[in-house]
Amino acid sequence: MRSERARRLGALAALLGALCAPGAAQPVQENDMKAAYVFNFAVFTEWPQEVLAGGAPISLCASAANPLFHALSQLNDKVVNGHRIAVRNTVTPVRGCHVLVLDKNDRERWAQLKRELAGAHVLTVSDDLSISADGAVIGLSVDERRIAFVVDMAAARSARLNLSSKLLRLARSVQ
Amino acid sequence: MTASSRIGPSDLLRAHVLALALGTLAAPAMAAPQDLTAVPFEQLLTMEVYSASKFVQQANQAPAMVTVISAADIRDHGWRTLAEVARSVRGLYVSNDRNYSYLGERGFLRPGDFNTRFLLLVDGNRVNDSIYDQAPLGGEFPLDLDLIERIEFVPGPGSSIYGSNAFFGVINVITRQGGDLAGRRVLLEAGSGGARKASVRAGWRSAGGTEFLLAASSRRSAGEDLYYPEYDTPDQHHGVASGIDYERGQRLLASIAGGPLSVTLMHASRTKGVPTGSYAQRFNDPRSRTVDRETLVNALWRSSAGAKEQLSARMFSGLYDFLGDYPDGDGLFVNHDASHARWWGAELSVISTRLAGHTLLAGLDYQRDARLAQRNFDDPGAYNLYDRRQARRVGLYVQDELAVGAATRLNLGLRYDRNSGLPGIVSPRAALIHALTADTTFKAIYGTAFRAPNAFERFYHFAGEGGQLPNPGLARETIDSAELALVHRPGENTRLTATAFRNVVDGLITQRAYAGIPETRFENAARVRARGIEFEYERRWQRGAAMRASYSYSRTGDGQLVNAPAHLAKLNLAAPLGAGSCRGALEVQYVGERQGLAGTTPGYVLANANIVHARLFPNTEASLGIYNLFGRRYADPGAAEHRQAAIAQDGRRLLARISHAF
Numbered sequence: 004m005r006s007e008r009a010r011r012l013g014a015l016a017a018l019l020g021a022l023c024a025p026g027a028a029q030p031v032q033e034n035d036m037k038a039a040y041v042f043n044f045a046v047f048t049e050w051p052q053e054v055l056a057g058g059a060p061i062s063l064c065a066s067a068a069n070p071l072f073h074a075l076s077q078l079n080d081k082v083v084n085g086h087r088i089a090v091r092n093t094v095t096p097v098r099g100c101h102v103l104v105l106d107k108n109d110r111e112r113w114a115q116l117k118r119e120l121a122g123a124h125v126l127t128v129s130d131d132l133s134i135s136a137d138g139a140v141i142g143l144s145v146d147e148r149r150i151a152f153v154v155d156m157a158a159a160r161s162a163r164l165n166l167s168s169k170l171l172r173l174a175r176s177v178q
Numbered sequence: 179m180t181a182s183s184r185i186g187p188s189d190l191l192r193a194h195v196l197a198l199a200l201g202t203l204a205a206p207a208m209a210a211p212q213d214l215t216a217v218p219f220e221q222l223l224t225m226e227v228y229s230a231s232k233f234v235q236q237a238n239q240a241p242a243m244v245t246v247i248s249a250a251d252i253r254d255h256g257w258r259t260l261a262e263v264a265r266s267v268r269g270l271y272v273s274n275d276r277n278y279s280y281l282g283e284r285g286f287l288r289p290g291d292f293n294t295r296f297l298l299l300v301d302g303n304r305v306n307d308s309i310y311d312q313a314p315l316g317g318e319f320p321l322d323l324d325l326i327e328r329i330e331f332v333p334g335p336g337s338s339i340y341g342s343n344a345f346f347g348v349i350n351v352i353t354r355q356g357g358d359l360a361g362r363r364v365l366l367e368a369g370s371g372g373a374r375k376a377s378v379r380a381g382w383r384s385a386g387g388t389e390f391l392l393a394a395s396s397r398r399s400a401g402e403d404l405y406y407p408e409y410d411t412p413d414q415h416h417g418v419a420s421g422i423d424y425e426r427g428q429r430l431l432a433s434i435a436g437g438p439l440s441v442t443l444m445h446a447s448r449t450k451g452v453p454t455g456s457y458a459q460r461f462n463d464p465r466s467r468t469v470d471r472e473t474l475v476n477a478l479w480r481s482s483a484g485a486k487e488q489l490s491a492r493m494f495s496g497l498y499d500f501l502g503d504y505p506d507g508d509g510l511f512v513n514h515d516a517s518h519a520r521w522w523g524a525e526l527s528v529i530s531t532r533l534a535g536h537t538l539l540a541g542l543d544y545q546r547d548a549r550l551a552q553r554n555f556d557d558p559g560a561y562n563l564y565d566r567r568q569a570r571r572v573g574l575y576v577q578d579e580l581a582v583g584a585a586t587r588l589n590l591g592l593r594y595d596r597n598s599g600l601p602g603i604v605s606p607r608a609a610l611i612h613a614l615t616a617d618t619t620f621k622a623i624y625g626t627a628f629r630a631p632n633a634f635e636r637f638y639h640f641a642g643e644g645g646q647l648p649n650p651g652l653a654r655e656t657i658d659s660a661e662l663a664l665v666h667r668p669g670e671n672t673r674l675t676a677t678a679f680r681n682v683v684d685g686l687i688t689q690r691a692y693a694g695i696p697e698t699r700f701e702n703a704a705r706v707r708a709r710g711i712e713f714e715y716e717r718r719w720q721r722g723a724a725m726r727a728s729y730s731y732s733r734t735g736d737g738q739l740v741n742a743p744a745h746l747a748k749l750n751l752a753a754p755l756g757a758g759s760c761r762g763a764l765e766v767q768y769v770g771e772r773q774g775l776a777g778t779t780p781g782y783v784l785a786n787a788n789i790v791h792a793r794l795f796p797n798t799e800a801s802l803g804i805y806n807l808f809g810r811r812y813a814d815p816g817a818a819e820h821r822q823a824a825i826a827q828d829g830r831r832l833l834a835r836i837s838h839a840f
Contacts, residue, residue, distance in 0.1 A: 015802060015832070016789070023760035023791060031214065033227040039214035040222065047219075081215055111484055132357060136387030146360065148226040148250070148792065153360075153383070173223060175360055178385045 036150050037143055038074035041128055044141055044152075045083045045102055049165035054124045055101060061086045064093040064100035068108045071130060075104060098123040105139065107131040124162055140164065144175075151175040226759065226792055241579075241589035241609030241623060243663050243677055243712075245331040249354065251724075252323050254752040254763040256788035256803035256833065259323070260298075260349070261315040266750050267331045268675075268714050268728035271769050272315070273741055273814040275825050276404070276423060277452050277468060279316040283333060283346045284679060285708040285732035287741040289775060289817035290689035290698070295345035295629055297336060301353055301442060303476040306343055307498035308519045308547045308569070311632040313349065317427050318470040320446035322377055322395050324365070325431060327354045334679075335627030335659045337605035338591035341543065341573040342630045345657055353442070355435055356381035356389035362840040365395075369803075369833030371423075372400030388436030398426045402828075404453050406461075408821045415462040419453035422464055440478050447471040452504075456819040458644030463505035465512055473497040488529045495522040507643070511556045517634075520549040535581040543573040547598075550633045554640055565637045569598035571630075585613040597630040600654055621663040628656045631687055635700040644819060645697040653702050655685045675714040682707050689818055698818050708734040708742075722761070723753035738773050741815045743781065745770035755789065763788045774815030776823040782812035797839040805831040 031039075045061055055061065061083055065072050072092070079090045097103055097116060103125050109116065113134050120127070127139040135142025140158045144151050154174045159166050171177050214222065245267045257263045261279035264270045273280045273287055281293050293313035298305040300321060306313050314320070329351050336344030359381035367375035377395030384390070401423025410417030427448040434441050449469045455461035474496045481489040502515035527541030547569040554563040575593035582588055589609040596602050607625030614620050631652040639648045663677035685702035692699075710732030717725045730746040738744060745768070752763040770781040785807040794800040806829055813824035 015834075016804075023756040023789070031225055031227050035214060036222065036225065036227045039217070042215045043219040043222065078215070133387075136357075136383065144358065144360070145227065146358065149223065150227060151223075151360065169219075173219060176383070 032074075033145065033150075034071050034074040035077075037071055037130060038078055040143065040150055040152065041071075041075065041102065041104060042078055042081065042083070042088075044126060044128060044170065045088070047167040047170035048126050049167070050101060050124055051163060055086065058085060060089040061101045062091055062099060063088050063102045063104070064091045064097060065104040066106075066108060067092045069104060069106045069130075071104055071106065097125065100125050102126045102128060105129045105131060105134050107133075110134060113137065120162070122161070124164060126162065126164055127158070140166075141174075153178065224793060224796065239587065239611060240332070241591070241607065241611070241621075242332045242334045242336075243621070243623075243661065243675065245333075247329040247331070249324075249327055251750075251752070252326060252329075253790060253801075254724075254761055254788065255750070255765060255786070256763070256790070256801055256835070257323055258833075259316050260319050260329070260351075263323075263329060264315065264331070264349075265767055266726070266748055266765055268748065269333060269712050269730045269732075269746065270331065271743060271746055274316075274827060275456070275814065275816065275820065276454055277450055277456065278312075278318070281313070281315055282741060284681060284710055284730070285734040285739060285742040286346060286681075286683070288686070288688060289740055289815070290700075290819070294343060294632065295347075297340050297344040297348045298351070299340075299348065300351045300444065300474070301476060302350075302478070302492065302525075303442075303474060303494050304343075304496075304545075305472070305474065307472065307496070307500075308521045308545075309498065309500070309517045309550055309552065309632060310634045311343055311629070313343075314470065314472070316448075317397075317425055317450070318446065318448040318472070320429060320444045320472050320474065321351065321353065321431060322393065322429055324377075325353055325359075325379070325391075325393055327352045327358070334623060334661060335605070335607060335625040335657055337595070337627035338593045338607035338625055339541075339575055339577065341571065341575075341593060341595045341605070342597060342628060342654075345627045345629045345655070353431075353433070354391070356391035356433065357383045357435075359391060363837055364840075365835060365837040367397070367833060367835045369399075370831040371402055371828075372398070373831075373833060374398055384436075386436065388434065391431065391433045393431045394429065396428045398424070400424050401451065401453070404826070406454065406822055409455060409461045417461075419455070419462045422451035422462070422466060423453045424451040425449070438480050438482065442476045443474070444476075445471075445473045454816075454820055454822060454825060456644075457504055458507055458642075458819075460505040460507050460509040463509055465503050465505050467503050469499070469501040471497075471499040486530060486532045490527050492525045493522075494524070496520070506556070511559050513554065513556050513562075515640075516553045516555075518549060518551045518553075519547065521545055521547045537579040539575075539577040539579075541573075541575050543575070544570070545572075546570050552633065552638055562641070563639050565633075565639070567633060567637065569633070571595065571597045587611045591625075595628070597654075600630055603628055603654070603656075617667050619665045619667075621661070621665070623661045623663070624659070626656060626658050628654050629687070630654045631700070635687060641697065643696045647697045647699040649700050652687065652700055653685050655683060655687050655702065658682045658684070671718040673714075673716040675716075676711070677713075678709075678711045680707070680709045691818055706735050706739065708732055708739075719753075721754055724751070726750040740773050740775060743770035743772045745781070759791060759793045761790045761792070763790075772815055774823050775818065776816075779813055779815045779824045782810055784810055784812065794836070799835075799837045801835045803833040803835075805833070 065075050076090050078088050081088050128141045129135040129139035130143045138158050142153045152174055154177045247263055261272045264281055265272050269284055271282045292310045294311035296313045298313035332348040336348040362380045365377045375397035379393035381391045404419045406417045429446045432443045452466045459466050476494045479491045498519040500517045504513045523545035525543045530538040550567045552565045555561045573593055573595045577591035579589045591607045593605045605626050609623040612620045636650050636652050637648050638646050640646050659681045661679040666674040683706045686706050687700050688703040689698045690701050712730040714728040727749045734742050747768040749766045755762045764787050766785045768783045772779045786805045787807050788803040790801040792799050809830040813826045816822045816825050
């Protein structure tokens with residue numbers, strides 16, 4: 004009885020162990036993963052010709068205080084749809100950015116940034132819940148150790164950005 | 179107790195081998211990083227991440243030696259109750275009588291105490307009911323653990339902020355919000371002893387940013403047939419309690435958070451069969467059970483962040499019902515013990531950073547116990563007790579955290595309390611937090627705390643065997659506590675803690691039995707002292723492996739108190755397994771020998787293991803937990819209501835879980 008139980012226990016553990024073994028991807032540092040998401044957001048976004056001419060670089064902006072800044076810097080010189088990424092430390096003006104990554108350190112200046120960005124073709128990506136809920140185009144979050152994102156279509160429309168249907172399909176929610 | 183229930187070196191060896199195995203499996207995950215921009219986006223969405231932030235920073239600055247348990251720790255270890263979480267925390271230990279879980283700390287766990295000396299808060303709202311002051315730590319806790327964001331165990335006196343009950347410590351549970359749990363999830367569990375559980379939850383965020391969360395769960399377990407030699411006679415089923423170790427429970431959580439306002443409703447009900455024949459019940463009677471039901475509403479308003487003054491206002495209300503069905507010794511009638519508590523209150527507080535170098539906190543806390551009713555009657559038969567009361571408590575507190583130079587901070591707090599029927603009391607706390615070097619912090623903490631006697635201790639009256647006499651004149655108990663601690667962080671990922679404490683308790687409320695009298699009575703005991711030391715080592719590795727190990731030593735009074743182990747040791751390990759979708763966790767706990775009311779209970783070593791597969795199928799997570807991995811036999815001391823000197827605990831238990839997100 005006892006040994007049979009032990010065998011069953013062993014079998015169960017072995018089963019789960021075996022399921023663990025195959026080469027699924029290894030866990031990734033959260034900030035590196037978020038930077039990879041930002042890269043993909045750029046891949047699946049279309050900017051109007053007048054702000055992103057063929058071959059022109061994509062300006063990816065974030066404040067140096069943003070914990071993602073280091074990970075985002077690794078995207079420098081990578082190429083997206085024929086455009087080289089140029090990572091910039093956000094000073095002013097933010098209207099020159101194509102992608103602007105925000106975090107909780109930007110909360111206080113967000114109201115002012117929003118005014119500045121009105122009508123500009125900037126893909127705002129927020130890693131802060133309150134900014135995500137307050138007009139950023141894309142909001143990032145972590146759920147059960149995975150990164151998820153939500154898209155605010157009203158914000159995308161007012162920035163006159165064309166987000167691909169694939170991006171919208173992969174979003175947790177589109178509003 | 180047999181010799182096999184004592185700790186054996188083989189246990190430690192086996193645990194060590196397992197830990198090594200975990201380490202080896204974890205190793206491949208340390209491989210070189212990949213270029214994530216080359217991975218298809220769909221695949222990125224399924225990959226797990228680990229966070230770079232290692233420890234909650236403010237824990238270093240807190241005026242106490244806080245242990246923070248995160249949602250990730252809970253998931254890694256497969257913990258099901260707060261009691262299981264507490265077992266892993268430095269300096270804490272848990273006793274279980276197959277009815278409730280009782281928490282002990284630093285040498286104190288009084289028989290007959292329903293966790294009254296710990297204040298349990300969920301999002302700042304008091305969970306301890308207002309009749310027994312019970313902090314529910316087992317299945318009767320009103321929240322499923324997967325809805326918790328983090329738990330802070332704050333040892334030491336907390337009355338300077340929280341008033342009564344924050345005596346040995348405060349347990350702060352912070353729940354997750356709807357936006358963090360966006361989506362729908364279904365969870366199913368099955369395990370040994372007929373354990374079954376189903377839960378559903380749904381979280382979403384509206385276009386306006388309002389977060390909603392709804393979660394419900396239902397569970398049952400059959401338990402096991404248990405043998406108690408104390409009842410081994412032919413007319414008592416030869417000492418076997420059959421089919422009455424069952425447990426059933428339901429929980430519900432609803433929360434809305436939008437802008438400055440959040441409202442939470444929590445409800446839980448738990449029914450537990452009582453197999454031990456406690457309180458002189460008829461042994462092995464299937465009618466024997468207790469029911470705990472609690473409903474809590476908490477509404478919080480907070481002014482916008484960023485201003486120099488931050489205001490918060492909270493209104494709360496609670497409802498608690500207890501029902502105990504105790505068949506009398508001859509099985510002729512069932513004695514019903516029933517209590518009902520209803521309370522509401524409000525708390526106002528302000529944090530000001532107007533003065534440079536100061537963080538000032540001030541608050542007013544009011545609670546009205548609109549109904550405190552205790553009833554006891556026989557069915558069929560007579561009323562034995564109908565005690566109805568009302569009470570109130572008011573507290574006024576201030577705290578200042580001030581910088582004294584660049585390396586030193588002082589945290590000074592003071593609270594004045596008035597509880598019904600008792601004179602006012604002032605509870606101070608002072609903490610000095612000094613950075614000796616960039617890596618090493620020294621803390622000196624001094625404070626006092628109190629606990630007002632509760633309605634059960636003062637007014638409950640039941641004559642006869644297993645009964646209790648009232649003591650309306652019972653005074654409050656107070657504690658005078660001092661602690662010195664060193665926290666060393668040689669790197670971002672490592673923390674070493676050493677702490678020494680001294681507690682002096684005056685008027686300790688103690689359940690006392692007298693020769694020739696069948697009832698017990700709560701009385702204020704003479705002064706009791708406890709002192710001790712604790713060490714802890716925490717380490718996190720790249721790729722998400724974590725370790726926490728601690729040792730605690732405590733000594734009480736002249737000779738060890740009942741249920742107070744001198745030695746406690748703990749080890750918690752968690753690491754990614756294999757290629758990364760899995761995580762494995764192992765915990766090993768040693769609880770030293772304890773004095774019971776009759777004889778000693780030997781020390782024991784317990785190990786639990788858990789494996790989580792985060793993506794068995796897309797959006798599906800599975801886990802397998804093995805509790806009491808080596809099937810150790812161990813027991814906890816019984817209390818005055820038990821005929822058993824020691825109450826045997828569960829052997830090896832398995833639990834499989836599967837959850838699916840939509």
